[in-house]
Amino acid sequence: KAGVTQTPRYLIKTRGQQVTLSCSPISGHRSVSWYQQTPGQGLQFLFEYFSETQRNKGNFPGRFSGRQFSNSRSEMNVSTLELGDSALYLCASSSLAGGAEDTQYFGPGTRLTVL
Amino acid sequence: AQTVTQSQPEMSVQEAETVTLSCTYDTSENNYYLFWYKQPPSRQMILVIRQEAYKQQNATENRFSVNFQKAAKSFSLKISDSQLGDTAMYFCASRGTGFQKLVFGTGTRLLVSP
Numbered sequence: 001k002a003g004v005t006q007t008p009r010y011l012i013k014t015r016g017q018q019v020t021l022s023c024s025p026i027s028g029h030r031s032v033s034w035y036q037q038t039p040g041q042g043l044q045f046l047f048e049y050f051s052e053t054q055r056n057k058g059n060f061p062g063r064f065s066g067r068q069f070s071n072s073r074s075e076m077n078v079s080t081l082e083l084g085d086s087a088l089y090l091c092a093s094s095s096l097a098g099g100a101e102d103t104q105y106f107g108p109g110t111r112l113t114v115l
Numbered sequence: 116a117q118t119v120t121q122s123q124p125e126m127s128v129q130e131a132e133t134v135t136l137s138c139t140y141d142t143s144e145n146n147y148y149l150f151w152y153k154q155p156p157s158r159q160m161i162l163v164i165r166q167e168a169y170k171q172q173n174a175t176e177n178r179f180s181v182n183f184q185k186a187a188k189s190f191s192l193k194i195s196d197s198q199l200g201d202t203a204m205y206f207c208a209s210r211g212t213g214f215q216k217l218v219f220g221t222g223t224r225l226l227v228s229p
Binding site: 031033035042043045048056058088090092102103104105106107108 | 212218
């Protein structure tokens with residue numbers, strides 16, 4: 001099975017711009033979660049989508065939003081970028097069928113640099 | 116709320132030796148899962164091993180094993196016969212069932228030297 005894929009792998013933006021990141025989960029997985037990883041804050045949960053509905057949300061401002069499509073692919077959007085948004089954004093998928101299927105598998109990440 | 120604590124920011128070990136990474140957690144969930152993830156310098160986060168809290172038997176995956184002490188809320192990772200490829204950041208994580216977020220510790224940087 002192909003793993004979780006994320007595009008693009010690298011992005012450079014300037015303050016005030018917006019950005020959209022994409023994540024394709026492992027085939028058959030219906031849950032997609034997003035995390036932000038920075039040296040200072042570590043790994044922080046952004047949100048989780050299942051069956052096109054946001055099921056859980058972390059403590060991030062409204063500039064961070066996401067959505068999930070019927071094929072389980074997910075996008076994350078950050079509007080009005082700030083320097084502090086520079087981070088590695090990780091996507092993870094799971095099948096959420098219960099038990100071992102709740103394990104999250106991660107993609108390679110998108111490295112976002114805000115100048 | 117769940118919390119995960121890794122008290123060892125960095126550890127080093129020589130090839131072929133055994134090393135143990137520590138992790139403690141706190142949760143109010145009755146059922147939950149514990150994980151160790153590895154993030155090599157290439158940045159891909161890889162699942163190393165998982166433990167279901169209701170299972171008393173410690174999980175093992177080849178050279179990797181855990182010591183799960185539920186009452187003490189401790190979940191350490193033992194790496195036997197360390198290899199150079201084990202050099203990475205190791206994250207301990209906890210998650211409840213259903214739509215519960217995965218909560219990570221701050222990580223332990225492991226360096227395996229020849």
